[in-house]
Structure formats: C-alpha cells, structure tokens
Amino acid sequence: MAKKIESTAVDTNKIDAKIPAGPLAEKWSNYKAHQKLVNPANKRRLDIIVVGTGLAGASAAASLAELGFNVLNFCIQDSPRRAHSIAAQGGINAAKNYQNDGDSVYRLFYDTIKGGDYRAREANVYRLAEVSNSIIDQCVAQGVPFAREYGGLLDNRSFGGAQVSRTFYAKGQTGQQLLLGAYSALSRQVGKGAVKLYSRYEMLDVVVVEGRARGIIARNLVTGKTEKFFAHAVVVGSGGYGNAFFLSTNAMTSNASAAIQMYKKGAYFANPAYAQIHPTCVPVHGEFQSKLTLMSESLRNDGRIWTPKKKEDAEAIRAGKKKATDLKEDERDYYLERRYPAFGNLVPRDVASRAAKERCDAGFGVGNTGLAVYLDFSSSIERLGEDTIRARYGNLFQMYEKIVDENPYKTPMMIYPAIHYTMGGVWVDYELQTSIKGLFCIGEANFSDHGANRLGASALMQGLADGYFVLPYTIQNYLADQIQVPRMSTDLPEFTEAEKAVHAKIEKIMKIQGDRSVDSLHRELGLIMWDFVGMGRNKEGLELALEKIKAVRKAFWTKVYVPGVSADVNVELEKALRVADFIEIGELMARDALMREESCGGHFREEYQTPEGEALRNDEEFSFASCWKFKGEGEEPELLKEALDYEFIHRQQRNYKA
Amino acid sequence: MWLIDSSIGRKLIMSITGVFLVLFLLFHGTMNFVVLFSTEAYNAICEFLGANWYALVGTKILAIGFVVHIIYAIYLTFQNRRARGNVSYAVSKNQKSVEWASQNMLVLGAIVLGFMALHLYQFWAKMQLVEINHKLGCHVDENLLTTAANGAFWIKYYFSQPLYSILYIVWLAALWSHLTHGVWSALHSIGLNNNTWMSRVKVISNIISTIIILMFISIPVYFLLGGGNNWIV
C-alpha cells in the first residue's frame, strides 16, 4: 500500500535517480526524444572504456563501437567469449506475446516488480520490459539459434513467477548462445579496429580526475605489470559478487573487485544484502569442493521435491542404511506441494530455497551431509516416459551424473540451495550512471532492475538491455558535454597516484609472507557468509558475522601467503587481491542485512516472518534502496536512501499459496 | 593462387588427384581381373594400351596425377608437422572412432609408393616402356619386345614365384587401407558429405576400395592357390 508516509521516512534529497517525468509508458520514449546526442564526427574523438565482456559488457562495447566511439574493452579471461554469462541455462524473457497468451510489456513489468518483492524502481523495470522485444530481434539477426517450432517460428517455455510463456531459449545453453551473439558483434568491431581488446587484464582501480571517471588501472595478468588507460567515460560490467561465499554457482574468476574499487572511489553501493539463493544446485559433497553447479530451474516443471516424513528415515539415509527408493509414497513429504498448494514445486526461487533449508535444519535432510533434499522425476517418468524426460532435460541429467555418479532416471537427484546471483550492486541512476560522473555500471554489477529477488530468465534480459539498448543512448547524454575534452595523458598525477596505490597494495600483500593460503582465508569467509548472511539471517548472527569478518580481514592482512613475484603470471596474487575485496563486500552485505529490519525477496530476516514462515515486508520503513557511501578505510560507511515511490503499482504481500 | 595458398584449396588438389587415381585403379583392376577368365582378352587390352598416342597421353596425365598427389602429400605433411609445434605430446592416444589409416596416410602412401617402384620395374618397364623406347628408335632387347604386349606372360612369370605373390598381397593390403580413408576423405574434402550421408559415404568408400583391391588381389591369390600354371603364354 503506497502511503505518503514512505516519502517522509526517506531523505530523498541526497539521491537523485533522474527518473524522467511523465506517464510510465512514455518515460523512456520521452527521455530518448530529449536527451543530448553526440554527432558522428565527435564520436571518433571520444574514448570509452568498457570493463567486462559478458552479456552487458560485450553488447555495450559492440554497440558503442558501431556508433563510432573508440572503445577499449577489458576481460579477465583469455577470451571475451568465456565471461560467465555463458553459463546461464534456461532462457531469456521478452514480452513478445508470440504465444497469444496475454503477455504484454506491462505484464512483464508487473511480474518483474512483484517477483522482486516491490524493491525495484518502476521506471527502470518498465524500460527493461519495453526493450525486451528488441533484444530477441537483435539476437535472431545475429544468428543466435533459438529453439523453433516445426512451423519455423520461435518457441517459448515458461518459467517461475509468470503465468505466460515468454521465455526464449536455445537448448539448455541460452546464455552461451546470447553471449556468443554479443561476442560475434564485438569481434566484428575488434576486426574493424573500432574496439581495442585487452584480454587477460584485470581492472584494479578507477581513475577520477576532477570528479569525473577518466580511466582505469589494470593489471596485465600475463606480464603481471599494471597499465594505465584513459577514456572520456568508463563503463563497468563486471558481474556479481556471489563468490564472497567461496562456494557459489559463479565462475572461479567472478569477483567484486571492480565494484569495490568504484565504491571506494565514491560510487554508492546499493542493496548489497540482496543475494539470490538458487534452490536447485548439486549439494556440497566435500571439503575440497571448489564450486557449486546449478541445475536449471526448468527441472522443477517435472521434478517433485521431497524429504522423508520421519526423522528415523532421514537418519538412516544419511548413514547409508536406506536409499531414497526404499521409501514408500506415504513415507515422503512433498513439502512444497504441502505448503504451497497453488504453486507447488514452482514457487519462486527464494521461497523454494528457504523451504529446503527449513526441512534440513529440522533434521529431515538427506545425503551424507544432511544438507540435501530430493528432486524426484519418477512420477513424471511414469506419466510421460523416460524418453520425454530425456528430451527435455537430457543434458542436465548427464551433467548431474558426471558430478554425483548416480543415475537420476533411476534414483532421485539430490539438490540444495546455493548462492547464484546478486541483485545488489553499484548504485546507478536511470542513465546507468553511478554517483561518480562519467562512471557507468551495467548488468549484474549494478543494482537496478531486480529489486530484492530476480525472476528466472531475467538476468540475460537485463544484461543485454543495458548493453544494446540503454547505455548506448544514456552515455551520450553525458558525453555530449565532453566533446571539448581532449584525450588526457596517463602521466597526469591522478593516474600515477592511482597506479602507485595499486602497487602499494600489491607489494603489501606480497610482503606479508604469512602462513595462510589465499583459499583457506576465502573458505573461512565463505563459511561465515553462508552461516550468518545466507538464507536465514537474524540480528544476533549478523552482528556475530561482522565480528568474524573483521577477524578474517585481520588474518588476511597479517597472515596471507602469496608465492612467486608480482611481475609474472601469479594466480595466487590475483586471488589474494580478489579475496581482499570479497572481505569488504562481505562486510557490506552483513551490514546492509542488519540494517534492513524486514524480510523481502532474497533477504530473509528470521525475526520478520508471518506465522506461516513467509517473508514479511515492512513497506512503511524500508521502501528504499539502501545506498552505502564509503567513508574511508576502517570507517563505517554512510547509509543514504533512495526512496522507492510506487506511482503505478499497488504493493501487495506476495502470495504463492492460492 | 588459392589452390596453393589455402588449406582447403590444397585439400581439393589432394582430393581430385586422389579420386583420379582411384578411377585409374578401378580401370586397372578391372583390366587385370580379365586375365583370370581369358589371357587372350587380357593381352588384347595390353596390346591396345601399348605405345599408342591415347595410351601415352593417359600415362602422362596419370604420372602427373601421381606426382602432384605425392608432392602435395609431402607439402601438407610438412606444414602439418610445423603446425603441431616443436614439442610433441609425451602421451598421445586416439579415441576408438579414429581410424588408424586416417592417421597414417603418408606412411601408407610411402609403402604404396615403394611397392609401386617394384611394380613399375617388373611390369611397366618390360611392357609399355619397351614399346615406347622401340618407337623412339632406342635399342631394346628383342626378347623383351616380343613379350611387351604379353601381360599374361609377365603375370605368370612373377606370380608363379610365391614370394612376389605375397609381397603384392602385402602391398595391396596397404593400398586398401590407404583407400578406405582416402575415398571418403576425398569426397568429404570436396564437400560431398553431411550428417545423413556421413556413414553412407564411408560405406561407399569401403565398398569401392574393397572391390578394387579384390580385383587386384585375386591374381596373386589365384597363383598362390596353384592356379595359372596351365596358362599358355
């Protein structure tokens, strides 16, 4: 219920999201009609740095170069094609309404706002829904082989949190195909010389000259040397910070360092507590484990989730005395179907994850750790036949069997929630500009569109929307005033000082020569995050987490050991620099979670729940995006609030029961 | 010139010369096969393919085909070795689906070439070459001249010696191996293949290679089994 009281509780003076005036459906058109543009002759004179080559970064770099800007594009892997967007499986949403099932831009907008538990900006989400259709057209034109029907038209599947089929897909590899599409567009510009590509480079700092972002310091991961780069504007699309948990579905090099450097240079960090825990991942199975593997959400269409009804059975299974298949139908507790009869196994991700945790915490978990529940396909196989199930999920079943060495056609899969995506990120305004002028942030790295929880198949949509259709416009509104600014020398004091600071940090780490490996510290941090800043959070735990994270920080800066030298390939050094920043983001997450005394989406405070155990929002006090402002090392950051005034949507308690 | 500069161009040359040589083998095999039924008919063909202009043109084209095929084989192998780099794998194994012949075409080719030298010495040098020399007015052995068109005589002469029969069988086995990969590979390189035809092309290739080799090999086998001694040549 949008009451007036919200705006009084929030200091709106400090944060200006620059939302264009006018009716919701016309904001973006109005913006485009009135924004400033840069003429072609001037574009050639302007340099833009794009950090990251995922869906957002690659699409932005390609689109900006097509427009005529000089683009410098950085990626941490050996090739832009390997950015972690590639691992997205299920699909990408768009409001095409090809299925004639009543979809529309407004409905996609509404579902996204609701899925995000009313913690996203209306104007941004509406724009996202608006450009979603162009993304599909663009990708088809690039030769992305989307799944098609026999008639030759595009096929759709349905995903959680929606009542229409609006998800476009390419087998179970949609992220890969979309990324390769963007990569091909980027490669075309690299071939033309419009984009200069720097692979195996890691951004270590952003350079601010007279209050505007004017370049970056990056480390060449092959030579180990740092280099300075100038640009008229800097765009960062460096992904999320889920790896603060050590074990996540993120790639090994996914990191928060670029975001943390921006934060430390003055960009606000928004909603760090909003992290998505994906319910269907392969459970943790040993101490040596390096990462968690996601099993697509689509599996919940045909799989039924259960744990044993009796604790004795769960104990027997954990001890290896019983098998899942030994339990009869009436000995199984299909707890999602029991608790949420209307949505059953297809409740949103945050709800499914918490329910699994509740069962395991109560002692009903399976697997040798007790931290797993079953995802059972036997009734679907009985109903549809093994071949149908194989056609739908064959590659996922095969992937599961490779990891766990069990045949999911015969025995139920074991799954458990894992950190997957971070909705929080660097604060940006409607133009995707951070609180530092000339510094833009796109894709998962920013905080903008998903509120407190992201719906399935919306991450790909947002990344490409930002890169293809939003940033290439909004950045011109900034650059139009920069055409008089000549290219600057990287010998300016701001550059050399930034580089010096980076060197000092590297040398400091190299000199510690302690007795703790980087990974052991990272694991320690991850465990704290999972135990206290994970699926279930409470005041006591979060306060404890803040203490423990301080201890990890101290251990890191006194005991870490990095072998080798800094001027060479040095993987341990790379990891150390990232872990130092994961400690920062970990602390910020705990701090934000502690501040937000309500439950919403991916943020669940145990003190704030309904009698049935559902998330209980507090719109009166917490209808804002929390923006954290860095105040110096060792200082507490300052909390600023961007009010979320819902002009067009009526807020409700999410209900997936009936 | 893209036939030399590009890898697919070079492969096209390999394929075309290869297919051409396969056609020659098919013809040569069919001709040889005739001797099992009628030595006279066989000798008539030998006569026909003596030092006549059309046979000579054919021989020259054939020789060019051979030479190009061999030069390209060596050139390609040299390039491929270089592409592999200076350090080779300490352990390298093949998956089961990788045919042995496909990995050893140059070796098989060299074996084929070696035996071919023997074959040319034993047959061609005593038949067509004699006639050519004779026509050119060079001095030739009278005895050789009388048997120059008598292919059946030479067949009987060599294959009655079991050692030669066995050597020829070994040679033909190597040739068969070379062909089983060569024929489908040539079609594939020309682009005449797709998912549906993949296994069919390989079967066709095996059938062609086997037919050619069976026709050739039937003669030494025939002699090994004791046939041919009653030939009047």
Place this chain on the structure above:
Amino acid sequence: MEKSINITLKVWRQAGPKAKGEFVTYKMDNVSTDSSFLEMLDVLNETLVKQRKEPIVFDHDCREGICGMCSLYINGHPHGLDGETTTCQLHMRRFKDGETITVEPWRSAAFPVIKDLMVDRGAFDKIIQAGGYVSVNTGGVPDGNAIPISKVYADEAMDAASCIGCGACAAACKNGSAMLFVAAKVSQLALLPQGKVEAAHRAKVMVAKMDELGFGNCTNTGACEAECPKAISISHIARLNREFLSAKFKD
C-alpha cells in the same frame, strides 16, 4: 560412496613462453574419487603453497563445462579419456588407484604456452574477428519471427553453435588443424538465413585467417570430433569445404 585413491601425477611445468619445460612428478595420496580433476589440482596447489612452492598454473573458470577455459591433455587425450566431457567435468573416480596421470598443455604452434599448462588461444578469437559474425548493427533489425527457419536447420545450427572454443580439436589433431572450430561457426551461420547473405565471404576470410595463423591442413582423421567435449560433428567440415569451394569457384 566416497572412496579415495593414490595417484602419481606427471605435470608439465614451464616458467614462461621461452623457458624450457619439463615434467615434474607429484605423488598424491588419499585423493577423493568424488572430487573433480581440477579440484584435485587445487588440492595439489594448496599443498605446494604450503610448501612455499609456486602452484601449477592452469586455465579454468566456470567449472561446469561451458566456458571453454579449461584445457589439459590428460593421459593422451584433451580433457581426458571420457567423451563429451571438459576437464572440469572429469572426476577422479575415472582413475584407478596407483595410476600415473600425465598432464600436458595443448600442443600446437598456434597455441603457445604462457606458463605451465596455460596456453594462448587468442588465435581462435582472431579467426572469429576475421568474419565469424553476421554484419548487423544494434537496432533496426526485422522482427524475430519475420523469417521462419526450418526447425531442422535451426537445430543443426544449434549443434554447431554449441562449440565452446576450448581448442581441444586443434590440440587433438595430428595436423594441428582448426577446421572443426572454423567449420562450426561457418556452418552455424550458413544454415541460417540471417547468416547466409555473407556466407561465401565468411568462409573465405575465416579460412584465410586460419591458414595465416599457422594451423595445419585437415586430413579428416576425425580426432577432433572424437575429442570434442560438445561432440560437434565433422559433417560441418564438409559444409565448410562446400561453402569455401563454391565461393572460390564463383570468383
């Protein structure tokens, strides 16, 4: 359930691109059979770090078989013996107790070693940059359903497009040829009407770039297909040959 094995690892160590490399032997006890091959290497690296030695450098990222970053020639096979598997998906249960495992980097002139097991696969990017795209700018494209595409072609294009660019094809090829990689892209785009428009040009420039970068000549051994973690068929090579030759004959 969980078992453990003892193994001996022979790992290629090379300090830099120009340095001389050699095999170094490491004995590892109690390796969990549930761990992946890369997790086993993590454990080894953790031990090396504890011993104040430099850990083994190897490429890896997503660890779920899709980014194509991991490589490693394991016991004579790229990505190990298992079919349709990347190194990150290979698990230690596939090895026997007491086994000696030889780990080498990709060996190809076009993939020079950077350090230890890490190689430079930038050549693949250069090939794509030469023409592995459809020349469309952002915006101004027709509706996604404007051109119906046969499901058969779309599916075959998808199979080709599933290439992860890991380089196993070129690493496995005795000729050091990158034909499967190039063919997968040429074939994917030639099968779709959007890509058909410049198919001839694409085939020519991509092949030219491939040759220029020093990859070998394809002799259709099929080793690439057999070792490809995504099982991409060499029938795409036939299509590439067809596209290339018809383009050249048209000139």
